[in-house]
Amino acid sequence: MIRVLLAEDQGMMRGALALLLGMEEDIEVVAQVGAGDEIVSAALNSRPDVALLDIELPGRSGLEAAADLRDECPECRVLILTTFGRPGYLRRAMEAGAAGFLVKDGPVEELAEAIRQVLRGETVIDPALAAAALSAGPSPLTGREADVLKASVDGATVADIAQKLRLSESTVRNYLSAAIGKTGTRNRMEAVREARQRGWL
Numbered sequence: 359m360i361r362v363l364l365a366e367d368q369g370m371m372r373g374a375l376a377l378l379l380g381m382e383e384d385i386e387v388v389a390q391v392g393a394g395d396e397i398v399s400a401a402l403n404s405r406p407d408v409a410l411l412d413i414e415l416p417g418r419s420g421l422e423a424a425a426d427l428r429d430e431c432p433e434c435r436v437l438i439l440t441t442f443g444r445p446g447y448l449r450r451a452m453e454a455g456a457a458g459f460l461v462k463d464g465p466v467e468e469l470a471e472a473i474r475q476v477l478r479g480e481t482v483i484d485p486a487l488a489a490a491a492l493s494a495g496p497s498p499l500t501g502r503e504a505d506v507l508k509a510s511v512d513g514a515t516v517a518d519i520a521q522k523l524r525l526s527e528s529t530v531r532n533y534l535s536a537a538i539g540k541t542g543t544r545n546r547m548e549a550v551r552e553a554r555q556r557g558w559l
Contacts, residue, residue, distance in 0.1 A: 360407050360474065361388045361405065361406045362386065362408050362409075363401055363408070363409040365412055375387075375466075379469070384474070392415075394423045395416075409423075409437070410473070411437070411456075412441075413447055421438075424438065427455075435458075437458040438451045439462055445556070446497055446558045449557070458483065459482070497556070499540060507546065508559055513547075
């Protein structure tokens with residue numbers, strides 16, 4: 359049996375996926391979680407062969423959790439399943455060690471087969487998304503520019519961001535200015551929106 363951990367924040371979707379995957383003769387869902395910060399402990403307890411992770415999760419994103427699993431449970435293969443087929447997300451998922459990346463609008467048979475494929479050591483990527491990721495290129499934002507944009511998501515002031523990231527206010531302004539320029543936007547809220555849309559944050 360292929361042991362699967364399922365991380366999905368929407369309870370109905372999580373239950374439906376578990377039910378559908380459970381109907382496959384060779385797949386058993388051994389753990390279900392609704393938040394990203396529960397993934398590693400659930401994996402350590404249930405020892406899944408494959409972790410099926412959504413990206414947008416409370417507590418910790420599926421992309422961050424994928425990197426955690428690579429370090430904590432290297433024998434567990436990660437398959438990202440998301441509503442958001444953004445090229446930047448695909449690139450970040452691969453950098454985090456994910457073995458596959460699928461969007462949620464595919465048939466369940468395709469998902470079950472993808473689970474089998476990643477367990478065999480193959481990489482499974484939605485073909486249209488792979489083409490888009492290649493043409494989009496990597497994120498132009500540096501790590502610090504991305505950090506500053508993330509910290510400004512809830513309308514935080516420059517002083518708030520500086521305190522949170524232990525930077526001077528002038529440094530924060532410089533990073534924000536650079537991020538606004540690189541995203542081709544007019545202000546930091548537009549820059550956050552654009553960077554999220556492209557999967558850079």
